[in-house]
Amino acid sequence: MLMKNALEDRIAAGQDRIIAQRNMVRAAEIPGWGMDADPDNDPTYPMKHSNGADHERLDYEKAPQQPLDMEILHSIERPGVTRVFGTSTPPIGLSGAIRRFAYKYSEATATHWMTLILADRVDTIQGKLDDLVHGILPNPWIERGWRAEWKYNRAGFIRNTATTALLLTAGIMLLKRKNRRKRQLNQE
Amino acid sequence: MLAMNFRGPFQIRADRNRPEPEIKHPMDAIVRVTRSLICGSDLHLYHGMVPDTRVGMTFGHEFTGVVEAVGSEVQKLKVGDHVLVPFNIACGTCPHCKQELYGNCHEANPEATAVGGFFGYAHTGGGYDGGQAEYVRVPYADVSPTILPEGMDLENAVLLTDVVPTGYQAAEQAGIQKGDTVVVFGAGPIGLMAARFAWFFGAGRVIVIDELDYRLEFARKFSFAEAYNFREMNDPVVFLKKATDYFGADVCIDAVGCEASGHAWQTISGKSLLMQAGTATAFHWAVNSVKKGGIVSIIGVYGPPWNLAPLGSIMNKGLTIRGNQASVKRLLPKLIDHVMSGRINPKEIITHRFPLEEIPDAYRMFSKKLDNIIKPLLIPSRANASFA
Numbered sequence: 001m002l003m004k005n006a007l008e009d010r011i012a013a014g015q016d017r018i019i020a021q022r023n024m025v026r027a028a029e030i031p032g033w034g035m036d037a038d039p040d041n042d043p044t045y046p047m048k049h050s051n052g053a054d055h056e057r058l059d060y061e062k063a064p065q066q067p068l069d070m071e072i073l074h075s076i077e078r079p080g081v082t083r084v085f086g087t088s089t090p091p092i093g094l095s096g097a098i099r100r101f102a103y104k105y106s107e108a109t110a111t112h113w114m115t116l117i118l119a120d121r122v123d124t125i126q127g128k129l130d131d132l133v134h135g136i137l138p139n140p141w142i143e144r145g146w147r148a149e150w151k152y153n154r155a156g157f158i159r160n161t162a163t164t165a166l167l168l169t170a171g172i173m174l175l176k177r178k179n180r181r182k183r184q185l186n187q188e
Numbered sequence: 189m190l191a192m193n194f195r196g197p198f199q200i201r202a203d204r205n206r207p208e209p210e211i212k213h214p215m216d217a218i219v220r221v222t223r224s225l226i227c228g229s230d231l232h233l234y235h236g237m238v239p240d241t242r243v244g245m246t247f248g249h250e251f252t253g254v255v256e257a258v259g260s261e262v263q264k265l266k267v268g269d270h271v272l273v274p275f276n277i278a279c280g281t282c283p284h285c286k287q288e289l290y291g292n293c294h295e296a297n298p299e300a301t302a303v304g305g306f307f308g309y310a311h312t313g314g315g316y317d318g319g320q321a322e323y324v325r326v327p328y329a330d331v332s333p334t335i336l337p338e339g340m341d342l343e344n345a346v347l348l349t350d351v352v353p354t355g356y357q358a359a360e361q362a363g364i365q366k367g368d369t370v371v372v373f374g375a376g377p378i379g380l381m382a383a384r385f386a387w388f389f390g391a392g393r394v395i396v397i398d399e400l401d402y403r404l405e406f407a408r409k410f411s412f413a414e415a416y417n418f419r420e421m422n423d424p425v426v427f428l429k430k431a432t433d434y435f436g437a438d439v440c441i442d443a444v445g446c447e448a449s450g451h452a453w454q455t456i457s458g459k460s461l462l463m464q465a466g467t468a469t470a471f472h473w474a475v476n477s478v479k480k481g482g483i484v485s486i487i488g489v490y491g492p493p494w495n496l497a498p499l500g501s502i503m504n505k506g507l508t509i510r511g512n513q514a515s516v517k518r519l520l521p522k523l524i525d526h527v528m529s530g531r532i533n534p535k536e537i538i539t540h541r542f543p544l545e546e547i548p549d550a551y552r553m554f555s556k557k558l559d560n561i562i563k564p565l566l567i568p569s570r571a572n573a574s575f576a
Contacts, residue, residue, distance in 0.1 A: 007420040008427035016432045019414075020367055020392030030387045030412050032531040036522070037366050037390035053286035061281040063295065063328070064261070066213040072315070074298035081298040082305070083279060084213050084327040086315030089242040099240070107302055113493040116239035116312075117462060124196030127243035131195075143199045145552020152558040 073103040095123035191321030197236030209325035214261035217329035219253035222571040223346040229489045240311040247308040249275035250350045251319030264330045271333040274516030275350045277305035280331035291513030343535035354514040355381020358487035361510040366390035368438035373470040375403035379443035383411035402560040428477040436479035444470035445488025468495040486511030544568040
């Protein structure tokens with residue numbers, strides 16, 4: 001439903017150039033105003049200083065190769081790994097297997113990216129299991145920042161927690177009722 | 189060492205048992221972090237929206253630090269140098285780096301050719317652990333890391349690693365001409381900087397659109413901008429058209445990216461169902477609010493694989509769409525001068541400071557926009573060991 005007296009209903013039209021002209025008279029008050037203005041700033045200039053490097057691209061000076069002493073998945077849109085790469089969290093377990101599958105497809109495909117999202121979700125479960133194996137119990141109060149939420153948004157936090165608890169309870173009750181009916185039908 | 193440890197969407201740990209980084213390549217350095225920031229784009233990782241964000245990773249691409257060790261081929265940096273580390277990892281010699289596209293280096297990210305190499309930004313950003321830690325490995329140490337100029341405030345220095353250059357490039361790539369009307373969508377740290385820098389290019393009028401009143405108020409003061417809440421509008425595009433004599437703004441800057449609010453279908457399809465890479469609401473508004481023949485500058489982060497985009501309007505209006513990750517190294521000399529000369533004091537946007545140990549609280553507060561937060565800073569306990 002449309003708002004009455006919305007902001008667009010309250011402003012006057014025909015003011016844009018008047019405001020801009022007025023601002024430009026006052027511009028000296030704004031530190032730095034206009035000092036980087038460049039009429040030659042056409043839509044291609046500042047992002048790229050074309051110097052022909054694109055066309056000499058096979059001959060560029062390459063850094064030494066970082067030793068490949070761990071599994072690094074790389075895009076099939078390039079021939080191999082880059083000269084340096086990150087060594088954080090190599091692929092592991094089921095999520096790793098899913099990632100290996102994803103990297104068989106190019107970055108142009110949904111299969112690549114959506115499979116990686118799936119791998120991320122599986123990885124989260126793997127991470128929780130790994131924590132348990134190492135005796136680390138989940139601590140949502142700290143790790144999810146609920147402590148901060150309690151301090152700065154107590155009403156909202158209580159409301160959200162109560163709503164979640166209510167929905168969970170309703171879900172459990174529904175399931176229980178369904179199971180009871182099933183049992184009754186079976187007995188009949 | 190103490191470092192942030194990602195445990196899954198909305199769940200992170202300040203982990204004291206992370207291994208310290210090692211030199212893996214002769215051009216590496218190890219840096220002891222002195223200040224680190226949480227970026228709005230880190231929230232996309234935190235919310236589980238960036239593919240290949242693996243459990244156990246350390247985020248953080250905005251940091252300063254003291255060099256603790258260098259590889260055998262590092263010549264410019266030495267142990268003890270206090271550096272600001274641009275978020276782009278760049279080799280300096282590939283065709284893209286040679287043309288100053290340091291955010292698009294060809295030799296820094298094996299996992300994704302569409303994305304440059306970034307610290308702490310999933311394996312989609314190259315799989316590097318980031319700077320929300322006590323120590324971090326910095327590849328190609330001679331290329332981008334920059335020694336702090338004498339007298340530079342540390343909080344301004346850390347903002348020069350990303351926020352300041354990214355906001356500046358948003359305005360620069362918008363091709364702003366003297367007297368132009370510039371609309372910036374988003375009053376987060378990048379939007380505030382983009383709006384502030386729009387004046388440097390001679391804007392005649394700067395309008396900021398957001399939904400949070402405290403940020404709009406900040407935009408009025410910090411960015412000298414007109415600031416409006418789209419929650420008070422039926423249709424922001426109609427508002428902006430009317431505000432610009434029904435022609436449209438000369439330039440629109442999308443400083444929101446993939447987690448924009450304001451459109452139910454975009455939110456459901458993008459954020460809830462992940463049927464597209466987040467919501468493209470701000471981009472739609474930008475395309476529709478800019479004048480015919482205008483320029484839309486995208487600086488907000490969108491992930492792969494795609495977003496619903498109004499291609500017909502882009503073509504029919506003859507728009508120029510520009511976007512890129514900021515090329516920090518290219519912009520640093522000019523921006524250091526702007527900061528040191530006092531034309532801009534970026535640290536005004538830092539509203540909250542946390543010890544690294546409290547990083548889960550910092551993420552939650554930033555994610556939920558609690559306590560009028562704009563930019564959270566992290567301070568590792570070992571940060572103060574060797575500088576005054």
